[in-house]
Amino acid sequence: MAGRLDGLGTTIFAEMSALAVATGSINLGQGFPDTDGPAEIVEAAVAALRGGANQYPPGPGIPELRAAIARHGRRFHGLDYDPDTEILVTTGATEAIAAAVLGLVEPGDEVIALEPYYDSYVANIAMAGGIRVPITLRTPGFRLDTDALRRAVSDRTRVILLNTPHNPTGTVLNPTELAAVADVAIAHDLVVISDEVYEHLTYDGPHIPISSLPGMRERTVRISSAGKTFSFTGWKIGWAMAPPDLLTAVRTAKQFLTYVSGAPFQPAVAVALGLPDAYFTGLCAQLRDRRDQLADGLAQLGFPVHRPQGTYFLTTDLGPWAAADGVEFCRALPHRAGVVAIPHQVFHDDKAAGRFLVRWAFCKRPEVLAQALDRLRAALG
């Protein structure tokens, strides 16, 4: 029997993780840090567990966390959201995105999304019965083609699903690109679902939430999470911020997905969001160094590097290491060099656009990145 999600399961991550284990490879495939976040935040979670935060928390999230999310948005981006009516705590950004798409997209609606896609978008749009309309970020530069965006709108378009900083390309949308998205959204009365989980990981300039642009707050669901900002990707505490009418749609979907999220982690994330500025700038500086370490090392090996402006990931072309495509290259690499990376094709509808591109995660300790580069040098150099 055919299902709506047939063929959408992304098996490459499981395959590559299994290959990493089987070959003893360094896994630069999946995006999680190999160092935990601040010890004091772990202690806050332990205290919450010991203090009895072990039953269902309130559906929208505990009041301290919603207040902390509101303060964080004001402090870093000048955004003003009411914690009682405009903020919802979710099980990671993953659930916030799913709930926003399920709550706001009707069967047959078109959803414009940046391609290559973060993997859950395709499945979420299919779950809602929507139709995805890609805007492809292409080399060189992976910039947003604003003319293509304008052409992509039809009378069935309902949502633009935005992701900046963008996984996997590392593009951070600039003010001109954001203004173009806002113009299109306002002109066609569209909702923007904006995935900003890497909001603190921008290396060459600030992150600008699209909801801070004139006319955008009322039509945007801004989504972020604690995973990348605090290096606790396994805690899965995320949030959506939106005006009450949009947030009600997201909350209704969330209610029937998980009902509530991570009781003992919520107070800990509330503490984390109040960490001093030095924490946030320190994390960003650390990841900028790691980006440069991996980018410089791969460039020395001859890989044409697309240096990202944000996220955990950088992309290279195959250059002199050409294979039939990125999938073939990545399948061989663990055996050949003891390193795992991910081919861009799996994030694309337009397989040709991603055919020779490979994504490498740099959210690892410097000695691990150095070892990965040594292995690549020994095998390829």
Ligand SMILES: Cc1ncc(COP(=O)(O)O)c(C=O)c1O
């Ligand atoms: C672009 C993007 N959105 C969402 C997520 C998921 O975030 P969370 O772990 O908070 O569910 C990720 C994680 O890799 C991501 O890269």
